[in-house]
Amino acid sequence: MLKDSHPSEIETILAHYPPDQKRSAAMPLLYLAQSAYGYLSPAAIAEVADLVGASSTQVGSLVGFYSLYHDEPGGKVRMQVCVDLPCALKGADALAETVCRNLGIRLGETTPDGTITVEGVMCLAGCDKAPVFQSQESDGIHYHESQTVETAMAWVEQIRKGQADG
Amino acid sequence: MAEHILLRHLDLPDIDQLDVYLAHGGFEALRQAVTGKTPSDVIEIVKASGLRGRGGAGFPAGVKWSFLTPNVFPRYVVVNADESEPGTFKDREIMERNPYQFLEGVALCAYAAQAETAYIYCRGEFWDLTRRLEQRLAELEQRGLLGRNLFGTPYSLHIHMHLGAGAYICGEETALLESLEGKLGQPRLRPPFPAAKGLYGQPTVVNNVETLANLPPILARGADWYRTIGTAQSPGPKVFCLSGHVNRPGNYELPLGTTFRTLIFEHGGGIPGGHAAKAILPAGASAPLLMATDEVLDTPMDYESVAKAGSMLGSASVIVMDETVDIAWVGWKTTRFFKHESCGKCTPCREGTYWMLHVIERLRAGDGAAGDIDLLEAVARGMQGKCLCPLGEFAVMPVLSGIERFRPDYAALAGNGR
Numbered sequence: 001m002l003k004d005s006h007p008s009e010i011e012t013i014l015a016h017y018p019p020d021q022k023r024s025a026a027m028p029l030l031y032l033a034q035s036a037y038g039y040l041s042p043a044a045i046a047e048v049a050d051l052v053g054a055s056s057t058q059v060g061s062l063v064g065f066y067s068l069y070h071d072e073p074g075g076k077v078r079m080q081v082c083v084d085l086p087c088a089l090k091g092a093d094a095l096a097e098t099v100c101r102n103l104g105i106r107l108g109e110t111t112p113d114g115t116i117t118v119e120g121v122m123c124l125a126g127c128d129k130a131p132v133f134q135s136q137e138s139d140g141i142h143y144h145e146s147q148t149v150e151t152a153m154a155w156v157e158q159i160r161k162g163q164a165d166g
Numbered sequence: 167m168a169e170h171i172l173l174r175h176l177d178l179p180d181i182d183q184l185d186v187y188l189a190h191g192g193f194e195a196l197r198q199a200v201t202g203k204t205p206s207d208v209i210e211i212v213k214a215s216g217l218r219g220r221g222g223a224g225f226p227a228g229v230k231w232s233f234l235t236p237n238v239f240p241r242y243v244v245v246n247a248d249e250s251e252p253g254t255f256k257d258r259e260i261m262e263r264n265p266y267q268f269l270e271g272v273a274l275c276a277y278a279a280q281a282e283t284a285y286i287y288c289r290g291e292f293w294d295l296t297r298r299l300e301q302r303l304a305e306l307e308q309r310g311l312l313g314r315n316l317f318g319t320p321y322s323l324h325i326h327m328h329l330g331a332g333a334y335i336c337g338e339e340t341a342l343l344e345s346l347e348g349k350l351g352q353p354r355l356r357p358p359f360p361a362a363k364g365l366y367g368q369p370t371v372v373n374n375v376e377t378l379a380n381l382p383p384i385l386a387r388g389a390d391w392y393r394t395i396g397t398a399q400s401p402g403p404k405v406f407c408l409s410g411h412v413n414r415p416g417n418y419e420l421p422l423g424t425t426f427r428t429l430i431f432e433h434g435g436g437i438p439g440g441h442a443a444k445a446i447l448p449a450g451a452s453a454p455l456l457m458a459t460d461e462v463l464d465t466p467m468d469y470e471s472v473a474k475a476g477s478m479l480g481s482a483s484v485i486v487m488d489e490t491v492d493i494a495w496v497g498w499k500t501t502r503f504f505k506h507e508s509c510g511k512c513t514p515c516r517e518g519t520y521w522m523l524h525v526i527e528r529l530r531a532g533d534g535a536a537g538d539i540d541l542l543e544a545v546a547r548g549m550q551g552k553c554l555c556p557l558g559e560f561a562v563m564p565v566l567s568g569i570e571r572f573r574p575d576y577a578a579l580a581g582n583g584r
Contacts, residue, residue, distance in 0.1 A: 016326040023348035067332030085499040086409040123252040127409035141293035
């Protein structure tokens with residue numbers, strides 16, 4: 001249970017909001033749960049709901065609404081390539097396709113070893129350094145800008161090596 | 167412009183270090199306001215400066231603050247740092263590279279609004295940036311520049327970071343407030359406006375990052391100085407985000423009223439590969455497409471002139487497309503975006519974006535009927551003026567303007583199917 005494994009993080013999150021407005025903490029607590037469990041299972045959602053005094057339905061609806069929450073397990077790392085207009089003008093679609101082809105998967109799929117899920121996502125506010133992808137990992141979300149197929153594949157190899165070593 | 171007012175890190179690369187910011191007069195405006203001015207003094211100065219909101223709507227900031235319901239407390243200041251408009255990346259640069267000017271601006275706004283709590287709502291993707299700003303806020307509290315009894319006065323201020331989780335709609339201020347309350351990011355019916363009933367039902371000011379970054383220089387140097395930059399109706403500097411087919415994409419801080427030509431060719435270095443500009447989106451995906459004619463290129467980028475040219479300045483996110491770009495493909499990209507980001511609350515937007523995408527994809531698949539362009543236009547017109555919030559209105563703009571101004575690109579796809 002998060003209550004037992006992450007008590008101080010929970011306390012810090014709740015302290016940002018008025019005591020009678022605990023529901024505001026639902027989103028940060030969902031991030032905490034996702035990082036702890038890898039994805040948001042019905043049990044994880046129920047835990048967060050309990051912590052903020054909302055129903056599981058209310059908290060569960062957030063998971064469906066917001067794209068950075070995941071209700072099923074994916075790769076250990078999600079590689080999220082922006083394929084929106086400004087990045088697409090700079091070849092983002094081709095980049096995403098080539099990376100997927102090299103990995104033997106289609107966009108939205110996970111490599112057979114369970115390491116990487118490649119997804120196409122909407123604008124990441126990095127259009128001047130297009131193409132851009134972000135990596136959603138257990139320790140948060142990180143930007144990778146001014147990408148080429150070579151730099152993207154080099155990053156992929158580094159992740160795979162890290163996973164194999166770890 | 168010789169001196170950068172907002173992108174100050176271009177002149178002072180270490181301005182993201184607190185001591186460097188302080189050495190250059192940082193937090194003096196806040197100290198003088200809190201110790202020597204009333205909140206209404208601050209509002210009057212900002213009104214006199216003519217500062218207009220930089221998030222897209224261009225509403226005068228000081229006027230917005232004066233709508234706060236009197237004598238109702240607590241009040242809140244909420245910063246819209248949900249920067250998600252395709253082609254927009256200015257707030258991120260300000261928060262990363264000139265963070266203390268931004269945070270001082272948040273504090274000045276909070277003081278003017280008599281709010282003792284402020285939330286900075288960052289899009290979820292700004293994870294690393296949010297962690298960094300949390301550290302900076304802790305540092306400011308330690309140094310007595312934020313926190314209880316600021317500068318020995320009864321006024322206290324705490325600023326909190328809050329992460330969104332991937333939803334463009336949360337850039338709409340009432341959807342942002344819903345999201346901050348732990349709910350789905352769906353817009354509220356207005357009125358009441360946030361100034362009357364905002365966060366937790368209390369009077370609330372919601373402002374964009376860039377708007378707030380203007381406050382320390384306005385307070386430090388005065389409204390008259392501020393009005394020497396820009397135009398009479400649109401005073402001050404503006405950060406223009408330049409992306410797409412240009413040699414030097416990036417953020418450029420220029421006076422409002424600078425022409426597209428100056429931005430694209432002088433600052434952006436022109437179009438790569440000897441190509442010609444074909445189309446311009448002046449406000450990200452959320453505005454009508456302009457043909458890159460000489461007349462358009464010579465249009466000054468202020469709120470009024472861009473409207474007269476047939477589009478909107480919005481957040482000033484200028485996306486340039488060269489003549490190799492198929493405008494029906496642009497319509498597909500923007501419609502895909504809005505369909506994905508429609509929150510689902512109101513029917514015209516939820517259904518309209520779905521059907522627009524359906525028709526465009528049918529056209530692109532080579533399966534379009536002769537009447538499909540008219541059908542697409544009819545769906546778009548069916549949404550216009552009927553949506554709960556601007557998202558649905560934005561969604562139709564690149565499509566209708568594309569059909570009107572670049573019809574051959576759509577016509578090339580129609581009539582291949584049944």
